[in-house]
Structures are given as structure tokens and as C-alpha cells.
Amino acid sequence: MGRWEGDAAGRLSGAAMRLYVERGYEQTTVAEIAAEAGLTARTFFRHFADKREVLFAGSERLLTHMVEALDAAPATGGPMRTVAAALDAAAELLGRDRSWSRQRQSLIDTNAELRERELIKMARIAAALAEELRRRGVPAADASLAAEAGIAVFRVAWERWLTGADELDLATVMKATLSRLAAVTAAE
Structure with a gap:
């Protein structure tokens, strides 16, 4: 997926959940979540304050x-x-x-x-x-x-x-x- 594709927050949430389940919450970094979603860490921080907020965004x-x-x-x-x-x-x-x-x-x-x-x-x-x-x-x-x-x-x-x-x-x-x-x- 390219950066220009929509629903960055949704993609980041999905990537984070996959990585948290696969590797564990503590072992997963923001950079890994962003890469899994095809985005940058900077884009991650536009949507979430930190990696735990992915789970509390709503x-x-x-x-x-x-x-x-x-x-x-x-x-x-x-x-x-x-x-x-x-x-x-x-x-x-x-x-x-x-x-x-x-x-x-x-x-x-x-x-x-x-x-x-x-x-x-x-x-x-x-x-x-x-x-x-x-x-x-x-x-x-x-x-x-x-x-x-x-x-x-x-x-x-x-x-x-x-x-x-x-x-x-x-x-x-x-x-x-x-x-x-x-x-x-x-x-x-």
C-alpha cells in the first residue's frame, strides 16, 4: 500500500493489532506498525499520541x-x-x-x-x-x-x-x- 491511499488511521490500527497479537504489545514499535501499514512513523503520530492509543482511539x-x-x-x-x-x-x-x-x-x-x-x-x-x-x-x-x-x-x-x-x-x-x-x- 502506498502512502497516498486512504484510511491511514484504520491501516495503522489494523497493523498494530496484527503486530501486537503476533509479537506482543511491548515488543512492537511505532516504526514497525507504520512500516506494516505502509506509512511513516510521522504519519502514525498524526493519528495517535503513542502506541497504546491505537487500542483506545475510540x-x-x-x-x-x-x-x-x-x-x-x-x-x-x-x-x-x-x-x-x-x-x-x-x-x-x-x-x-x-x-x-x-x-x-x-x-x-x-x-x-x-x-x-x-x-x-x-x-x-x-x-x-x-x-x-x-x-x-x-x-x-x-x-x-x-x-x-x-x-x-x-x-x-x-x-x-x-x-x-x-x-x-x-x-x-x-x-x-x-x-x-x-x-x-x-x-x-
């Missing part, structure tokens, strides 16, 4: 999509129902390619730096959801609790979807996990 889009979905949810439903709208939005974006998601998660699970970056991403999402809930009039403590519970649902559903043998889509797994949360927290 984080801002995910955060924005979830906050917009939460904001668009009816105000009549209560905080967890509103957070459920954000989870639906996440499933819509992330539930498209289980194979790629499995590879990505496997890389994250085996590298402390990537695990830390993933935790930071999830904390940012929780903070943004809580802020949006507060803006909608939910008391601060309830907003934080609902947002953090939503992130817990997200993580459990994500893991189940990635490791599950069933063919359930991510949205279905998110809804089922949210229902389980309600069941396990119900007063006896």
Missing part, C-alpha cells in the same frame, strides 16, 4: 456517545434507567466486532500499562455520567452511585460477552446484567 467517541444517550433519555425513569440508555449506546458502538474486541481485551489483560489506561477510561466515563445525572437534577450521591453501578454492569457484561460461548449480542448481555444487578440488590 474512547472519546464512546464517552460522548454514552453521555449524549444519557442526556436524551426521558427524565421520568430514574437514574439507573437513564444509565441504562448510556449502556445501550455503549453496546451499539462496541458490540460490532467480538473477535477484534477479544484480541484487544487479551492485550489489555496481559499488560499493566494498558490495564491502567483502561481503568482511567472507565473512571472518566463514570465521572461524565455522574456529572450528567447531576445536571439533570439527581442528587450528587445518587448520581455517583448510579454511574459507578453502570460501569460495574458494563464491565461484567463486557467480560461475559467476550468470554461467552453463546451468540448473544452485547446489548442483550448488558440488559441481562443490569437486570441481575437489580435482582442481587433487591431487599429481602
Whole structure:
């Protein structure tokens, strides 16, 4: 592929994933990713701050999509129902390619730096959801609790979807996990 061909970011992402899986994240350099994509390291840095950001490039889009979905949810439903709208939005974006998601998660699970970056991403999402809930009039403590519970649902559903043998889509797994949360927290 020549430099003039389009979708440089997509080519770099694909090359990075191939090399990370083949050689390991830590053993792969930016120069190798760029060469694999038929591009230069300079082009790589136009699209990504560093090699880990290849795996987190959609984080801002995910955060924005979830906050917009939460904001668009009816105000009549209560905080967890509103957070459920954000989870639906996440499933819509992330539930498209289980194979790629499995590879990505496997890389994250085996590298402390990537695990830390993933935790930071999830904390940012929780903070943004809580802020949006507060803006909608939910008391601060309830907003934080609902947002953090939503992130817990997200993580459990994500893991189940990635490791599950069933063919359930991510949205279905998110809804089922949210229902389980309600069941396990119900007063006896």
C-alpha cells in the first residue's frame, strides 16, 4: 500500500493489532506498525499520541456517545434507567466486532500499562455520567452511585460477552446484567 491511499488511521490500527497479537504489545514499535501499514512513523503520530492509543482511539467517541444517550433519555425513569440508555449506546458502538474486541481485551489483560489506561477510561466515563445525572437534577450521591453501578454492569457484561460461548449480542448481555444487578440488590 502506498502512502497516498486512504484510511491511514484504520491501516495503522489494523497493523498494530496484527503486530501486537503476533509479537506482543511491548515488543512492537511505532516504526514497525507504520512500516506494516505502509506509512511513516510521522504519519502514525498524526493519528495517535503513542502506541497504546491505537487500542483506545475510540474512547472519546464512546464517552460522548454514552453521555449524549444519557442526556436524551426521558427524565421520568430514574437514574439507573437513564444509565441504562448510556449502556445501550455503549453496546451499539462496541458490540460490532467480538473477535477484534477479544484480541484487544487479551492485550489489555496481559499488560499493566494498558490495564491502567483502561481503568482511567472507565473512571472518566463514570465521572461524565455522574456529572450528567447531576445536571439533570439527581442528587450528587445518587448520581455517583448510579454511574459507578453502570460501569460495574458494563464491565461484567463486557467480560461475559467476550468470554461467552453463546451468540448473544452485547446489548442483550448488558440488559441481562443490569437486570441481575437489580435482582442481587433487591431487599429481602
